[in-house]
Amino acid sequence: MAQKGPLPGFRDFYPEDLARRTAIFRAWRSVARRYSFVEYDGPPLEPLDLYTAKSGDEIVGQLYSFEDKGGRAVSLRPEMTPTFARMVAARANALPKPVRWFSVPQLFRYERAQRGRLREHFQLNVDIVGEPSELADAELLCVAIDIMRELGLGPNEVRARVSDRRLLNALLTAIGVGDAQLAAVYGVLDKIERQPREISREKLEGAGLVPNQIERVLALPDIGSMDDLDRDFGHVESAKPAIAQFGRYLSHLHALGVEAWVDVDLSIVRGLAYYTGTVFELFDAKGELRAICGGGRYDNLLGQLGGVDLPALGFGMGDVVLGELLKAHGLLGDAMGAGPDFWVVSTEQSPPSAVLRAAATLRRMGYAAEYVLNAEKLRTQKSSAQIKAAERAGAAWLMVVRDETHAEVRALSRAPGDEARDGVEVLLHDLMDPERGFAALAEAGVPAPRED
RNA sequence: GUGACUGUAGCUCAAUCGGUUAGAGCACCAGACUGUGGCUCUGGGGGUUGCGGGUUCAAUUCCCGUCAGUCACCCCA
Known part of the structure; x- marks a missing residue:
């Protein structure tokens, strides 16, 4: 059975999985737009040298790269920043600053999958240039913090740890650490926990x-505050x-109302x-x-990647x-959307064609409508069995087609305690x-179709 | 890439010391019942026990390999 699944580290998204993913995407986009960021995208497949030339060596070893049929060395994108830098650099002079862009790319890396770490994932990228x-x-x-809020998480569930390399460098210099020793010290701090x-x-x-x-x-790492x-x-x-600069950063965060989430942590x-x-x-x-999320300021990267000297962060x-x-x-948990608006039910007197016409009409009006998708059942199955199917499908309303010209519209009550109302x-x-x-539908209590 | 552990139905699990036709719940399908509070009852489909090999009269069970998953390392998104 294993050989029939997706490739290692890749995921099939069943409807309930995709519903959850979509809910996450919705929160990402909703909050990003709230801050006036606009969405962009680039190619999922890029020239290999976009990554080998400028990215760190550690990334290169994990590239999902291969040779295409034209003999080009290509790679699935492992990160969005090089693409972003190229796009911004190409229009650097024309874009009003600051540039506020976001993207939701699917990224790929070739490495052994573990929990929380697959060969493919979707990643919100938010950048300011x-x-x-x-x-x-x-x-x-x-x-980033507002997205946590949007998804229902609070400062008891999620912590933001902040640091600043300029600050850390200054402190290390004060301690007497030389430039040549910085990398090693960084490595130790990173793993100190x-x-x-x-x-x-x-x-x-x-x-x-x-x-x-x-x-x-x-x-x-024991330093946890400005004091x-x-x-x-x-x-x-x-x-x-x-x-002083770090202090200004923290006070801005305070003014923006997120100080309860933020911990100073120089080991980041x-x-x-x-x-x-x-x-x-x-x-968490x-x-x-x-x-869950990581980022910071990279003031030199656009210069290295795109040839334009612009400060940036993301x-x-x-x-x-x-x-x-x-x-x-x-x-x-229940990210799955509701079922159809209507379930159209046949009765002994209603010809199947009348059911189809009724459903087609509802769909033209903008409602989601479903019915028993089996001609034999549509002709002979009891309406009670069809109503059961409607319930299981999560339909909100029933339209029972009495005959060629008449139908009854009734709420399919789903909440316990709801009185079953008479049909109209x-x-x-x-x-x-x-x-x-x-x-006519409003008389039965049916609201206007949802706008999607 | 290294190491450890795990692998039985769609899911969660069972199957005596290695022993007959690998079972159950949930889910799914069909039907009955019920003007519907995700009720109840009956029946049904579904497995090459991950795959390949070995030991044995006999393997879900023991051994080897392989694939996949999980965890740790490495490293990072």
Whole structure:
């Protein structure tokens, strides 16, 4: 049975799965638009060198790449940023700044699948280009947090951890860490929660740090507020600008109303090498899952990738971990839409053609209508059996076709305690008339068709 | 890429020490009942026990391989 499923790390989306995915997408788009971001997209397949040339080596090893029939080296996109950078760079001079774009690409990586990490996923990408102010950083994080709110999650379920590489660099410099040692220190900080203290010490020692420096580095993650920062580093002249800037970032977040979600955490490094300023990640509060979302400022990347010198920042939020978190909290459980508006029922006196005409008319009016899709049953099956089918399909209304010209419209009560209301007679001929049709249905309590 | 564990119906599971035709609930299909509070009853379909090989009179059960999944590592989205 395994060989008949999708490829490893890929997913089939059954209707209930797709309904959940669609609900996530809806929240993404709804919030992004609320912040005045506009949606774009690019090709899912790109030239291989778009990634090998500029992305980090670690990504290149996991590319879902191959040679196409024309002999071109191509790759499914592992991330959206290079495509985004190319598109923005191509119109850099014409676009009004700041650029506020978002996208919901399907991304691919060739690596062994695990929980929360597949070979394919959908990832919301939200980016701002052309604005160096920390107000843009605050706005960006606010988008990510608002999406959590939109999906029904609160600060007790999700935490945003924020840091800033400029700040961290300033503090490390104050501690006496040299540029050549930065990468190693970053690596240790990144893993400080998942790695025994002793291993961290050994690695820092291996990088050439002296004991006093090691202890100060290991104490950095304990800084959880501006007060802590001022206490430990407020006297360091060279660190003051970075501390002040970080403080402005936090105060903007406060003013935007998301301070309850935010934790200062200098161990947030982010694997991608291109971040230059603020960095943040969203986690489930219990810390059981992988990061829900990660992003930050990458002021040099557009220059490297697209040849235009513009500051930029952005984040990515995948559907896999987010979906698991929502499932764990019982959200998105019944994302499946309702059944059809109408179920058209035949009776002994109604010819099947009258049922089809009635359904066709309802559909022309904009309603979803279904009936027993079996000619024999339509002719002979008892209406009670058809009503049962209607219930199972989740239909809201019944239209029982009495004969060639008459039908009865009745609510199919689904909520416990609902009184079954008597049906209302309608003339099928009336339904054909644009005005009388809706009026006749309104008499039975049927609302206007949903707009989708 | 490395290591560990797991694999029986669509789902959750059962099957004595290796022993006859691999069972049950839910789901699905058909029918009966009921002017319908996701009720009740009857019947039905559905499995090469992941796949391949080995040991054995006999394998769902033991062994090897393989594929897939899960977890950890690596690494990251």
